[in-house]
Amino acid sequence: MAERRSPLSGLDVELPGVTVTEVPYLTQLNVRTATPLTPPNTTRRDGDVTTVWLGPDEYLLIGPGEIATPGVDVSAHRTTIRLTGPRARDLLAHGCALDLHPSVFPPGRCAQTLFARTPIILIATEDGYLILVRSSFARHLADWLLDAGSEGTVRYGRKPFASPKGHDF
Amino acid sequence: MLLIPCPWCGPRDEAEFHYGGQAHVAYPADPAALSDEEWGRYLFFRDNPAGPFAERWSHSAGCRRWFNVVRDTSTNRIVPQEANR
Numbered sequence: 317m318a319e320r321r322s323p324l325s326g327l328d329v330e331l332p333g334v335t336v337t338e339v340p341y342l343t344q345l346n347v348r349t350a351t352p353l354t355p356p357n358t359t360r361r362d363g364d365v366t367t368v369w370l371g372p373d374e375y376l377l378i379g380p381g382e383i384a385t386p387g388v389d390v391s392a393h394r395t396t397i398r399l400t401g402p403r404a405r406d407l408l409a410h411g412c413a414l415d416l417h418p419s420v421f422p423p424g425r426c427a428q429t430l431f432a433r434t435p436i437i438l439i440a441t442e443d444g445y446l447i448l449v450r451s452s453f454a455r456h457l458a459d460w461l462l463d464a465g466s467e468g469t470v471r472y473g474r475k476p477f478a479s480p481k482g483h484d485f
Numbered sequence: 486m487l488l489i490p491c492p493w494c495g496p497r498d499e500a501e502f503h504y505g506g507q508a509h510v511a512y513p514a515d516p517a518a519l520s521d522e523e524w525g526r527y528l529f530f531r532d533n534p535a536g537p538f539a540e541r542w543s544h545s546a547g548c549r550r551w552f553n554v555v556r557d558t559s560t561n562r563i564v565p566q567e568a569n570r
């Protein structure tokens with residue numbers, strides 16, 4: 317049987333003030349419907365399923381288990397990176413042109429935008445941020461985050477992290 | 486960098502958008518009835534004003550919706566057209 321491996325091999329790195337963690341294998345369901353599921357630029361939680369607004373008639377349902385809603389399963393399209401900690405917003409601001417101040421982008425807010433030149437879905441949660449990124453761009457984005465997040469704090473010549481699969485960050 | 490007001494997502498960097506040219510260019514009702522010159526004019530000829538210009542944009546890195554704005558080509562001041570979202 318083929319080995320199941322997430323795009324970031326279970327990335328979990330603690331940087332000064334911010335923790336970068338992969339949340340692999342989330343179920344992702346793309347739903348097109350004229351019935352509004354959540355207002356523009358917001359998310360809605362129902363149990364462990366989060367509904368993310370993507371467009372006026374388009375939503376992404378994400379959750380850890382099966383989601384019993386008619387839609388297109390796009391789970392393999394993206395992986396998810398979670399940012400938590402007091403410096404999570406500072407780190408995001410390094411690569412994102414959006415105004416992320418809580419008065420503008422509070423928990424429950426979402427956006428599709430470019431981050432470090434990569435298309436992402438950004439979600440503000442109670443404990444930080446979720447970044448959904450295309451699987452093939454995930455490594456680039458993770459490298460970028462770890463580089464920016466360790467700027468000025470990690471001495472040269474010392475590797476802050478090596479993944480179990482041998483990718484050095 | 487232009488700051489373009491997406492009617493759905495709000496103001497975003499120009500890099501998130503794809504340009505669609507002049508707005509309100511209607512597809513000919515009966516293309517086969519057009520002369521070569523009329524067809525060529527439909528395909529390739531567009532207004533080029535110094536001043537207000539109605540144009541199409543697609544928020545390709547965001548909600549992926551097409552919308553119209555009026556942009557003043559001499560100042561780049563953009564007026565969103567909410568009715569056309």
Ligand SMILES: [Zn+2]
Nearest residue numbers: 491494544548
């Ligand atoms: Zn948009």
